[in-house]
Amino acid sequence: MPDAPQNPQQPQQPAQPQAVPPQQTPAAAPAVPAKKPIDPAKEAAKRKKTLIGCLSAFGCSILLFIGVIFAFLAAGSENNPLFASFGVSQGEIVNILITIVNLTFMVLTFVAFVVTVIGVFKIMAAKKGDKDAKKKGAILTFSAFSVLVMLIMIWVSTYVFLSSKRTSGAPRQGITTNPVRTVQLTAPITINFDAQYAPINTAQYEILSYKWDFGTDDILFGNPQTYTYKDLGNYTVTLTVAVKERATGETEDVTFTKDVTIQNVRASVVIDAKPAQGPAPLEVIFDGSSSTSVNGEITAYAWDLDEDGSFDDGTSAQVTNTFTKIGSYLIKLRVIDSTGEASIGEKEIVVTEPETPTANITIKDIEGTTLAVGTSYIFSGESSSSPVGRIERYRWNFSDGGEGSNRTVSHTFTEPGQYVVSLVITDENDGRDETEITVTVNAPDAAPVPIVKTTPALEDNVVRGPAPLTVTFDGSASTDPNDDIVEYNWDFTNDGTNDKAQEKTVYTFEKAGTYTVRFMLKDAANNEAATEIVVEVLAQGVQADLKATPTSGVVPLTVKFDASGSSYAEGEIVTYEWDFGDGNPKRIDTAQVNHQYTAIGSFIARVTAIASDGKKHNVEIPITVRPVSVKACFEATTESGSAPLEIEFDPTCSTGTIIKYRWRFGQSNTSTDRKPTFTFTEPGTYPVRLEVSDASNVIDSITKQIEVTE
Numbered sequence: 001m002p003d004a005p006q007n008p009q010q011p012q013q014p015a016q017p018q019a020v021p022p023q024q025t026p027a028a029a030p031a032v033p034a035k036k037p038i039d040p041a042k043e044a045a046k047r048k049k050t051l052i053g054c055l056s057a058f059g060c061s062i063l064l065f066i067g068v069i070f071a072f073l074a075a076g077s078e079n080n081p082l083f084a085s086f087g088v089s090q091g092e093i094v095n096i097l098i099t100i101v102n103l104t105f106m107v108l109t110f111v112a113f114v115v116t117v118i119g120v121f122k123i124m125a126a127k128k129g130d131k132d133a134k135k136k137g138a139i140l141t142f143s144a145f146s147v148l149v150m151l152i153m154i155w156v157s158t159y160v161f162l163s164s165k166r167t168s169g170a171p172r173q174g175i176t177t178n179p180v181r182t183v184q185l186t187a188p189i190t191i192n193f194d195a196q197y198a199p200i201n202t203a204q205y206e207i208l209s210y211k212w213d214f215g216t217d218d219i220l221f222g223n224p225q226t227y228t229y230k231d232l233g234n235y236t237v238t239l240t241v242a243v244k245e246r247a248t249g250e251t252e253d254v255t256f257t258k259d260v261t262i263q264n265v266r267a268s269v270v271i272d273a274k275p276a277q278g279p280a281p282l283e284v285i286f287d288g289s290s291s292t293s294v295n296g297e298i299t300a301y302a303w304d305l306d307e308d309g310s311f312d313d314g315t316s317a318q319v320t321n322t323f324t325k326i327g328s329y330l331i332k333l334r335v336i337d338s339t340g341e342a343s344i345g346e347k348e349i350v351v352t353e354p355e356t357p358t359a360n361i362t363i364k365d366i367e368g369t370t371l372a373v374g375t376s377y378i379f380s381g382e383s384s385s386s387p388v389g390r391i392e393r394y395r396w397n398f399s400d401g402g403e404g405s406n407r408t409v410s411h412t413f414t415e416p417g418q419y420v421v422s423l424v425i426t427d428e429n430d431g432r433d434e435t436e437i438t439v440t441v442n443a444p445d446a447a448p449v450p451i452v453k454t455t456p457a458l459e460d461n462v463v464r465g466p467a468p469l470t471v472t473f474d475g476s477a478s479t480d481p482n483d484d485i486v487e488y489n490w491d492f493t494n495d496g497t498n499d500k501a502q503e504k505t506v507y508t509f510e511k512a513g514t515y516t517v518r519f520m521l522k523d524a525a526n527n528e529a530a531t532e533i534v535v536e537v538l539a540q541g542v543q544a545d546l547k548a549t550p551t552s553g554v555v556p557l558t559v560k561f562d563a564s565g566s567s568y569a570e571g572e573i574v575t576y577e578w579d580f581g582d583g584n585p586k587r588i589d590t591a592q593v594n595h596q597y598t599a600i601g602s603f604i605a606r607v608t609a610i611a612s613d614g615k616k617h618n619v620e621i622p623i624t625v626r627p628v629s630v631k632a633c634f635e636a637t638t639e640s641g642s643a644p645l646e647i648e649f650d651p652t653c654s655t656g657t658i659i660k661y662r663w664r665f666g667q668s669n670t671s672t673d674r675k676p677t678f679t680f681t682e683p684g685t686y687p688v689r690l691e692v693s694d695a696s697n698v699i700d701s702i703t704k705q706i707e708v709t710e
Helices: 007-010 028-032 040-075 079-087 091-126 131-165
Strands: 177-178 183-187 189-194 205-213 220-222 225-229 231-247 251-265 270-274 275-280 280-288 298-304 318-323 329-339 340-351 370-372 376-380 393-396 408-412 419-426 432-442 453-455 464-466 470-474 487-489 504-509 513-523 530-538 548-549 552-554 557-562 572-581 588-589 594-598 601-611 614-627 640-642 645-650 659-663 669-671 678-679 684-693 700-710
Touching: 040 513, 079 329, 079 669, 091 131, 131 189, 183 189, 189 251, 205 225, 220 280, 225 298, 275 280, 280 340, 504 513, 548 614, 557 601, 645 700, 659 678, 678 684
Parallel strands: 183 251, 275 340, 370 432, 464 530, 552 614, 640 700
Antiparallel strands: 177 189, 189 225, 205 220, 205 231, 231 251, 270 280, 280 318, 298 329, 329 340, 376 408, 393 419, 419 432, 453 470, 470 504, 487 513, 513 530, 548 557, 557 594, 572 588, 572 601, 601 614, 645 678, 659 669, 659 684, 684 700
């Protein structure tokens, strides 16, 4: 027991020195309370409050801005000045707002849904009997679910409201064109204008009319429209749409513009033909020197005088051609100006029946002009004719001293050789004509003469080409003094075996090498003759192949070109060079390309297949582009009614490049207005006829009946 008070005093020993330190450091004591301790919880709450305040202010600003836009949408029109000041349309604002609303409400509804799920989990996780925890969970669930429902309702209402203000989802531009690109064009060019996608809210406005000003002196009404530009210049196409607001009945004009730039004009091709019509044989002098180009001078001329589609019948400004057959001929001239642009012009030449007699020689009972020595032949001028009278005189000359003056004469040639037989006829009006034929007179019992023509053509009696090489052999030009060849035989491998027995034949040499083809003839007297042709089959080189779909159509014509069938057995084709023949630059491209022809005419498209070793081969295909055909069509505001009956006629449905309209109302009343109005004052049935024509005077017409009652 005496030790008990000592044990508790031991821990008190160090307590005495702890009270002394204030006396040892009297100066440091006041500095400690100068700094207040930082409470992390309060600092975090303060930052959170500041962040919430900033976000709230920002959110309120956004909501206020959206609210103002909603107010303008609710009370404004499609041409709202607020939207115009920002350079945007109502449709663009609506589309942006719909995107913002969808994103915003998607995030908010997701958050509300997550909080609702958390509340449900809190209710389920509360301990049994813990009513306070379940109550808090229920309050959270109900509040979050209520907010979720409210957000969904506001979302749907907002979307419905904005959708009612949104215009068509079509391209948001007033004027669409075909071609789409309307700058740096080459005239003449026809452009299709369409305003069906103009940003006009048809739910709010009724469209009354379309007025087109093409930047020239031409004004057209209706939609769509087609217009052809022919001159250089910068044009502003102005579309004025008259609309009426459905709610108030007020009308206004909405204007849209489109720029058209014509930077080049194709040369104007002028063909002067002297004469352009006359009897056969007709010699015509063609002169294209009057052709002009606003871009500079004409640098090249090329003529197509035989209607074969190739401009290979002359390269000078003036050419001459003689037409011997009766008919109509369409002559074409292609000129190229200093810009490299090509233009094609046409001229029709009409060849009529000759006004002078026509001499003609026939040899009775034989075909051809191969004769035999010592045989009498009857020469006849019976097929000669005169368009203005009968033939009164015949004069024959056989160029071997023999002559004759009858319609039919007999003559015998005594020496082999070639002779010119001529006939001169004169009709009762002293009209005169002369003709001649050349006959070959052979000695009897001579052997036939083999003559072979080939495709590809012979060069120094050799046919050359890459494998597989298909050659057409033609021995029909072979001759015989007695004209009695009875056998034609071909040996393509020179093995002594006849492979074909006919005048013309085709054979394909599959492999590279040199082949000797033997051609043998035999006549009725068993006279034989033969000749040999050498065929050199080369290793197959680059073979270009070209297909086009379509090869003809109306302007503008888009053609799909396909050169994928090209081949090269000894290597690889690495690229293709395309020349579409319409003046556009050549281009290096793949085997399949699309190209649009915007000009009318005939073009030669060419592709060159280029192999990895530099070898090339090209192939061509013709493309024909026609103008849009003219088709007459019109609508009447009514087709029947009581007199006096006033009707407006609208030809907007007509197609083609129409420059003239001719109307006939009944039997005597006419008009050349594009969209006329006519009043029928008397009862009856009246035919209304519309005739339209283009710049080439191509015409089409249509007639409708109008019934006028009392």
